[in-house]
Amino acid sequence: MLSFWALTALLAVAAWIWLRLKGPRSRLPPDLRGPTPASWILGNQPEVVLSEAGEANRRWKAQYGAVYKYYGCFGDEYLVLNDANAVQHVLKGQTTSYLLDKSLREFLRLVTGEGLIWADEADHARQRRLLSPAFNTPFIKSLAPTFAACAFRLVTQWNQRIETEGDDKGGWDVEAYHWMELLTMESLGLTAFGVKFGSLEGNQHPLQTAYTGLIGSAYSHPSKLSIALGAAVLHIPAFIVHHLQKLPLPGISKFKEAQRVGRKFADELMAKKRRLLETNHVLQDRDFITVLVQAGEKNQKGKLESMPDEEIYNNLTTFWVAGFETATNASSFALIELARNPDMQQRLASELIGILGGAADRDLSDGFSTDEVEQMPYLEAVVNETLRCHGPIHSGLFRAAGDDLIPLSNPITTRDGKLNSIRVQAGQSIICSFDGCNRWEEVWGPDADQFRPERWLRAEAKEIEPDKQCGGVYANLATFGGGPKACIGYRFAVLEVSVFIAAIIRDFEIALSRPDWELGRDGSYIGTIPMERGRWQGGGRCPLRVRRRRSVM
Ligand code: HEM
Numbered sequence: 001m002l003s004f005w006a007l008t009a010l011l012a013v014a015a016w017i018w019l020r021l022k023g024p025r026s027r028l029p030p031d032l033r034g035p036t037p038a039s040w041i042l043g044n045q046p047e048v049v050l051s052e053a054g055e056a057n058r059r060w061k062a063q064y065g066a067v068y069k070y071y072g073c074f075g076d077e078y079l080v081l082n083d084a085n086a087v088q089h090v091l092k093g094q095t096t097s098y099l100l101d102k103s104l105r106e107f108l109r110l111v112t113g114e115g116l117i118w119a120d121e122a123d124h125a126r127q128r129r130l131l132s133p134a135f136n137t138p139f140i141k142s143l144a145p146t147f148a149a150c151a152f153r154l155v156t157q158w159n160q161r162i163e164t165e166g167d168d169k170g171g172w173d174v175e176a177y178h179w180m181e182l183l184t185m186e187s188l189g190l191t192a193f194g195v196k197f198g199s200l201e202g203n204q205h206p207l208q209t210a211y212t213g214l215i216g217s218a219y220s221h222p223s224k225l226s227i228a229l230g231a232a233v234l235h236i237p238a239f240i241v242h243h244l245q246k247l248p249l250p251g252i253s254k255f256k257e258a259q260r261v262g263r264k265f266a267d268e269l270m271a272k273k274r275r276l277l278e279t280n281h282v283l284q285d286r287d288f289i290t291v292l293v294q295a296g297e298k299n300q301k302g303k304l305e306s307m308p309d310e311e312i313y314n315n316l317t318t319f320w321v322a323g324f325e326t327a328t329n330a331s332s333f334a335l336i337e338l339a340r341n342p343d344m345q346q347r348l349a350s351e352l353i354g355i356l357g358g359a360a361d362r363d364l365s366d367g368f369s370t371d372e373v374e375q376m377p378y379l380e381a382v383v384n385e386t387l388r389c390h391g392p393i394h395s396g397l398f399r400a401a402g403d404d405l406i407p408l409s410n411p412i413t414t415r416d417g418k419l420n421s422i423r424v425q426a427g428q429s430i431i432c433s434f435d436g437c438n439r440w441e442e443v444w445g446p447d448a449d450q451f452r453p454e455r456w457l458r459a460e461a462k463e464i465e466p467d468k469q470c471g472g473v474y475a476n477l478a479t480f481g482g483g484p485k486a487c488i489g490y491r492f493a494v495l496e497v498s499v500f501i502a503a504i505i506r507d508f509e510i511a512l513s514r515p516d517w518e519l520g521r522d523g524s525y526i527g528t529i530p531m532e533r534g535r536w537q538g539g540g541r542c543p544l545r546v547r548r549r550r551s552v553m
Contacts, residue, residue, distance in 0.1 A: 077428075092471060381456035
């Protein structure tokens with residue numbers, strides 16, 4: 001059988017010949033500055049993909065300014081935006097003026113089905129309205145006890161391991177990245193499907209098996225061949241990508257099998273909930289399926305129309321793909337920063353014990369509330385600073401639907417003079433650097449590159465001049481994007497990560513398990529993943545030495 005990659009390689013060769021015949025076509029102002037490509041096939045892409053998250057951008061930004069161009073594979077030109085006004089303009093134009101690349105969108109259909117990330121224009125607006133009850137503030141706030149009870153199950157497991165596997169000083173070495181994966185998975189299982197997987201206790205639920213195959217750090221530090229093949233995907237016409245899904249290719253079959261298992265499981269749950277609704281039950285369970293089968297909007301005849309089961313399912317998959325690895329990475333980065341900064345950890349622990357009580361006074365098996373989380377400004381500061389410095393998605397890729405003029409906060413210098421705005425033509429690929437916006441010195445100060453939660457305790461952090469706002473949906477950070485396609489799960493994610501960190505730091509003192517361990521931020525494509533610098537093939541890492549927290553001064 002022809003493998004997925006062999007077929008991609010074949011199509012890549014066809015795309016290469018076609019592009020060569022077509023010749024280079026630049027859509028950007030010719031005087032816009034940027035790095036020289038190493039070759040036509042790979043362009044500057046290896047520098048972007050193989051350096052740490054946002055690193056190439058930081059280097060080029062310092063050299064060419066906040067707006068520049070670089071070359072991807074096969075002569076593709078990318079316009080990179082680090083400028084707040086420009087990023088805000090593109091984010092606001094999503095679903096109309098700035099869209100997902102068509103071929104990429106077809107691949108997305110394979111992974112998530114036709115859910116919210118995939119949807120554009122009117123269909124996107126309709127789905128977003130129908131999904132909103134699952135993401136409104138009161139519903140999300142009500143999830144804190146679920147997240148906290150889940151985190152307490154992790155705390156219980158760690159306490160048992162300290163007991164059985166710890167050293168004579170009460171220390172136990174743990175690869176916490178793996179545990180953060182289990183914890184995020186368990187919370188998504190409970191909040192999306194209302195199902196307890198039991199993965200923290202070592203069980204393997206069929207739904208968990210099905211979904212685990214969908215995600216992962218598979219794209220970390222790819223070979224140059226993989227970089228070229230990955231880029232070729234963007235040159236395969238969307239209709240061919242669409243038909244590829246019907247072929248029995250191994251990579252595709254994996255997605256299809258996951259969809260089949262997940263779908264069967266969700267269908268049974270949805271059918272059960274719909275039967276209960278028909279007999280006038282009001283369902284109280286706090287999970288997305290329950291909320292979504294009960295939600296709907298009135299059609300023109302005044303009849304309530306709820307989201308079809310197919311769409312609910314596609315969106316559950318979408319939430320899984322969008323919310324699993326991102327929240328795992330954010331929580332792991334927060335733990336790593338606290339392990340590296342004992343003073344910050346101590347300050348946080350004092351705040352947590354002041355509000356939640358210590359481990360000896362209060363068992364958190366029933367969780368704790370959002371009200372309690374909201375009484376902890378230093379916890380908020382630690383989480384915000386993690387999302388600023390280590391945003392799990394470092395950039396977004398967009399495609400201009402038509403010709404446009406993008407306004408800039410600060411003029412840029414080109415080879416021929418200064419520009420206050422930048423003209424783009426239909427089809428232009430644009431990268432908004434979320435990491436670049438989050439580290440902009442004019443907003444975050446000269447120490448913008450440093451992890452310093454204290455900056456969030458000053459009122460100024462929340463008052464940014466309009467011309468310096470990047471349009472981010474949360475805390476003037478670009479981390480969750482902005483505009484009509486801003487992350488719908490941002491409240492969920494911020495609360496979830498805050499609760500996880502609170503539960504762990506209240507009960508454990510953490511340090512890095514190896515003093516020589518160096519944090520590397522893998523930035524292959526759009527995700528930022530904590531790894532060991534130089535050992536990229538090892539996947540996500542958060543190596544901790546944990547001990548029961550004894551006393552807090
Ligand atoms: C720290 C964790 C997370 C980060 C950093 C993150 C970041 C993002 C970003 C950057 C986008 C694209 C925004 C844009 O284009 O303007 C996005 C979209 C999205 N996210 Fe998140 N996300 C996180 C967690 C979650 C969670 C937990 C869920 C669901 C439970 C979720 C669901 C979604 C969905 C459905 C979209 C597509 C929205 C649309 O197209 O309308 N995300 N996210």
